[in-house]
Amino acid sequence: MIHDFGIVWSERALLLSGLANTTILSALSAVAALLLGCILTPALMSKQRLVSWVARVFVDGMRCVPFLLFAYIVYYGFPSFGVRLDNWTSGLAALTIYNAAYMAEILRGAWAAQPREPIEAGVAFGFPELRLFRRIILPPLLLSAGPVLGNQMIQIIKDSAFLTIIALPELTHAASSIQSRHYVPFAAFITAVFLYWGLCLVIEAGVNSIGRVAEARR
């Protein structure tokens, strides 16, 4: 058993590049999904029926589809429409589009729970709509939704492991290739599990410190 972990240690470069790829993939798509979510949320809350209906159909649709099937469709299905993406682009696109729906729904929930007064005060001060959203509505929204957004970040990291099926060289893929090369399944995958755990602990620590900032600003 110790010997098996020795083999995994000798392949640490592969494992670390997998960890780096998982981190890059998750971080990029989390930021992109959050930005898209910030655009989608006002659409969800829009008073124009058509806009809010389209946004609602997209968000609810994504929440009913398993991520793995969505990734398959982006990678294998899009070429049918003449859109051919490599595995990095389609992996990033799938993670971003899918999670944007969840981010939008989280932000909508936090928005609905926000106190009305600062927003009404902003309107009374004559803030134009876009500035109102950016300066008055969004900052407290992000702070109060912090913990839930952190959970979604963890979800994104876990979703990114599914992308191993389209041969994206992330952490699970690295562990798989170590196991198939040396036949050390337990050592390879348990190391991957603990690396995922470490990533999630980092995110939880980050969320806690954001929570302290939010508490201090109140």
Next chain:
Amino acid sequence: MSGADIAAIFGGAVVTVSLSLVGILIGLPIGLGLALIRWANVPFVARIVVLYVSVLRATPLVTLLLLLFFALPNIGVPINPISAAILALVMNTSAFNCEVWRSALMGFPKDQYEAAQSVGMRAGQRFRRIVLPQIVRVSLPGLVNEMSLLIKVTPVLAVVGVVDITRAAVRIGSETYEPLPPFLVAIALYAPIVFALVSLQRWIERRQLAVEAAA
């Protein structure tokens, strides 16, 4: 894509749904047991449960499944794809269920428990008659939410060779060189199941709010 192909995907759907049901039915009581261990603060065991839940919640189901499927035979435990799938689903969902049950237990009013003690109920009776009915009601939306999450990760089971919806769709796609139609059928099967659970969760939440408002 022929009629037989669509029938194959439906056959996969039966496998997906039964595996999910088995996972849910085993995972629910295990989650409750884990939550009770933490609630009762059983020395040492409670610490292990904390660690188990924390690691399992951070582990992607694919990684867990590959670990179980390849590593168990390696240490002398033979396992087939179906049992590996069920074990992975149960381990995954019990960790999440534990958190849902635990938060319900944390919110349980202590005075009721003490009242049950003072009228002479035994520990088992107290739990069955007083605690359980109330925490079930509180945890229900969270548990249903976890069920819909569980169904959404089941396509992963295809990775170790379980012939579920996804595996059937992938096979048909590679035979016909047209991957899009079978995937769309697969989504058309998944979406209503998940949507039904999401709607059930919203309905339960609304009904509980209405009951609270009436009280």
